[in-house]
Amino acid sequence: MISEYSFEDTIAEQIFNALRTYVVRSRTVITAIFLGLYNENEFDIEKTSEAEEKITGFLQNTTRKSDFVFKFAGQTKWFIILSQSGEREAAAFLRRLYILVKEKGIPALENYEPLFSASMAEIGNDEGTFEEFIANGMSVLADSLSKGPQQIEYIATYKKRPLEMIRVSILEENAIFRHVLYRTLNNLDLDHFEMEIKVFQDGYEFLESDWYLSSHTHLIIANDILPRQSGLDVLHKMRMLPNNKRFIIFMMTKGSSEGDMIYAYESGADNYFIKPFNLRLLEVEIKRTFERLWP
């Protein structure tokens, strides 16, 4: 497919695709902005390319060093990639930009007050081709420009995050409570994550399995005292593994002292629940932990 849009800088597609691949890997969204001039016809035709250059320079200075600004070839439109920003941050950036241009204008661009409008897409996955994405963004930008100056139109199509599989291990000696924990977690409704849950009666059974050897993010909920090998043994062993950051470890205890809790936190526990505890508390802690995985 031959695109009707091209960039002055041909590296735009490569950079965009590289960042988009990293979105899933790093669980950090990026946002692409399509920026156009509402009052394009007020340009002095003879000075168009000079003015466009100045606007490009201004946009580059206004964005962060980790962001990218590309100009569409033959058009007074720009493609901006804000890395590590969701659409909320991107909208705030655009509003700041609109105010800045209105109040101070663009340096070295006298006799012309540009009025921008934009479309934007938060990107949470790496699906679809670059050409389709650009065509879609430009089409929505046209809608935005037709509505007036300083408009922002949102494109939700690319926002959807991929469903991520997370492993969950429950290590609890009491079979009834083990079942309660399993049922509770199984009923938990999580956005963007799917849990694969297994239960173990002690640390030995868990460590003997090859369940923890996968590269998935792995939530372990373990009682501190268990027959054969304890939850603390499991904690130490997991934290000794390479790439141990993928383990999120919640400890449970019955009447443990603060000293024990401090020791567990220092050994790498991410959370500590003192029995008896409210299951709703466990649920919200798990939800918050998973939400934090996508900042």
Added chain:
Amino acid sequence: MIEISIDTLIKGIGVLSLIIVLLCIYIVLNGRREKALANDVRTYIQNKQDLWYRYFNDEITLPPELIPNNNTDIKAIEKIFLAYTQNISNPTIMEKIRNFSNQYLRQYYLNLLMNKRWSLRMNALYRIISFRIDSLADECKKLWERAKLSPEERFQLLVIHSIFDEDGFIREFANLSIKLSEYEYRKLLIGFNSEILKKLTNQMADFPKEYQYYFIDVLGLRRNLDFLPFLENNLSHKDPEIRIRSLKALNEIGIVTDLEQYKVFLSSPIWEERLMLAKLLGSFTLDQVYPYLEQLLQDENWWVRSHAARSIGNSKDGKLWLEKFIATAQDQYAIDMAREVLEEGINQ
């Protein structure tokens, strides 16, 4: 010499053999019975635990199949309830357990309460507490009147009394009719909520002396700021043990409101008071309290010196203050202590 005829001997051996055989049969049958019972309990749990989970989580109303038909069902329900009460804190679930136990388990535990076997009676008492079976409160009161009761039973009955008749219990608490060990007394107090403890502070003066000490210790363990005025008020108590324990409890809470009322302990003839002060001063910034800690660092008592040095060392810039002290002080014992704490810090 005793003469026994062979006939009698054979008969005797026969009778003994018969007894042994009968005993063996009994043991085997009993073992089988217990195994079968354990299996039945396990089967019940496997089949019904999901239903219980749904009932406790308000997904369904109490289904008729959860109502126990026999003692095996009750034993299994007991295990399920214990797993919930020991691991999960949820007022709705607790209320459901209480209601269910009052309605369907009451008679079972009443029978156990009246049983001749001590262990069965104790089990009943534990379950009445765990499942909050308040419909048995009157029976428990009657049981208290019995002359023949073990101390363990009396203690559990006291706990039951405190749970089901809070006001009555508070009224009678100062004059407990049984003697409790330190462990039992603390255990009893730790089970109380802060409101009860607050009410009891008004009556502490009426408690037997040693109970007053344990009571103050438990207030410290609670780390509740509401007890701060009461504990600070005790600092001028005439009994040194009350003052020391109050200082200890205040140190546990970790917040000191007014430095002035603690300064008096700087020159206390009782080293434990100076020790507790050395610990407490760790709650302040060194700008505020260094001169006092420096004085305590040169105390005649090793413990006081040690804790004063630690309070300095654990404060912000404390190591610098200790180094400065070592460079300028004359008291060799104090210098040694400061140096020890500094080295410990470096080793850590």
